[in-house]
Amino acid sequence: MEDEDYWNTSETKAKAFSFDDDVLSTQEILAIGQKSYSGQSEESIFSNVSITTVKSAAVPLSSLVSSKVLDLILLAQSGRDPSREAKQEPEETVAMTLKRLTLGRSCSLHVHRSMKSKTELLDGALAIGDGNAVLTVVLFLIQTLNKKLVYELLSSRPVALNHYIAFLHNEGKITELADLLTMLGRSPEAAMYQFQHAVKTQGSLDALLRKLSNLFANHFQQPGVDQHQAKMIADYIKLLEWQKHINKPDLKYRSVIEWLAYNCTQHWHEGAGNAMSPLTLCQRHQISPLQYDWVVLNVHAKAGKWDIVESLFTKKDWLGRTTVSSHIPIETLLARLSELQASKQLLATCVNKIAGNDDRLRLAHMYKIHSVVIETLAKQKDRAALTNYKMTLSPQSEEYILAENTLRDASIKWKN
Known part of the structure; x- marks a missing residue:
């Protein structure tokens, strides 16, 4: 009981701490912040002294509580919503979005809702010249605007249009690509993309034939269609029909040139019928x-059948001289024969077909056809040049002896 009497005394109550309130008032915080000064005892800090009498001895509150925390406490006590007092983020501008796009940072294009803002985004990306940014903006426009409106925007911006066409083609979205090109008045181009996609995906031969026949009838027999393209599609359908008739599964879908190479290898001696x-x-x-x-040159030369190559490309004229007969340009033919390691005799026959002495001499030097070089220099009556050329040849070789005999030919009236 003595203990209870002690705690019930007024003096003890005055000295005791109160735990009734969890939150201290501002005055209580200030009172706690009082600091003893010279001559004041530890106990006197908590004595019952008026706040107004100790203002000069109070420690600044900022040394006990940070200014940010204090602001929040004061805001809470004032009854205002602290979230409304927070500083507002600056509004996202077109320039800010484009900067984030080009730097590869995450950003939301959906904050741009107006048509003006979206158009500025597209034009800004085009001005920067960043293809990824342009495509990102175009795809955003496709998501948020009527397609017809987007196509109108793209029709006046060829760079953006080409980026979108390439994207649709690479992604295999051929239906969307065809719709886009058709709406822009480019139906033949749309049909060509559909043709390429059909050939690429193929499927069974019968299914491909049906698909291409329908495509040809619906798109390549209309007025204004490129006749070269229409012929190409018709020829390909004709080739597929022939392949179906021949029925060789290992050669299915091969090009006509590949079929020609196969026929030259396996059926060379079969008649035209x-x-x-x-x-x-x-x-x-x-x-x-x-x-x-x-095709014939490459197929037979690679197989080492030079007799067929020579019979095809060389003929005898009425004087018994061997000449070259080929639809391949002579310099191209020479280069390919050299790559295929044709004989020097065949190369010499081809070089001798060159009409101009300078060109003939140049090609004979290039392919080291010594007999033609010696013969051409003799025709030009250039003894000095032939003498110098003889010195580059191996002594006592067939070409060296030919050059030496030519230099001794008394019938040639040398000019030097």
Whole structure:
């Protein structure tokens, strides 16, 4: 009981702390912040002294509580919403969005809702020249605007349009690409993309034939269609029909040139009336003489059948001289024969067909056809040049002896 009497005394109550309130008032915080000064005892800090009498001895509140925390306390006590007092973020501008796009930072384009803002985004990306930014903005416009409106914007901005066309093509979105090009008045181009996609995806031969036949009827037989493209599609359909008739699964979907190479290898000696004859194939599918010569040259030369190559490209004239007969330009033919390691005799026959002495001499030097060089210098009556050339040849070689005998030829009236 004595203990209870002690705690009930007024003096004890005055000295005791109160735990009734969890939050201290501003005055209580200030009172706690009082600091003893010289001559004042520890106990006197908590004595019952008026706040107004100790202002001069009070420690600044900022040394006990940070200014930010104090502001929040005062805001809470004032009854105002602290969230409304927070500083507002600056509004997202077109320039800020474009900067984030070009730097690869995350950003939301959906804050730009007006047509003006969206158009500025597209034009800004085009002005910067960043393809990824341009495509990102275009895809955003496709998501948030009517497609017709977007297509109108793109039609006056070719760079943005090309980026979007390339994106649709790479992603295999051929239907959307065809719709876009058709709306822009480019139906033939849309049809070509559909043709390429059909050939690329293929499927069964019958399914591909049906798809291409429908595409040809609906798009490539209309007025204004490019006739070269229409012929190309018609020829390809004709080739597929021939492949279906031949029925060789390992050669399915091969090009007509690949079929020609196969026929030259496997059916070279078959007559023109046979379906697999190279000549029949050329006639049926309008293979040009140049294409035919090039395929035959490469197929037989690689197989080492030089007798076929020489019989095809060299002829005897009425004087018994060997001449070259080919639709391949002579310099191209020479370069390819050299790559395929043709004989020097065949190369010499080709070089001798060159009409101009300077060109003939240049090519003979290039391919080291010594006999032609010696003969041409003799025709030019250039003894000094022939003497110098003889010194580059191996002594006592066939070419060296030819050059020496030519220099001794008394019938030649040398100019030097």
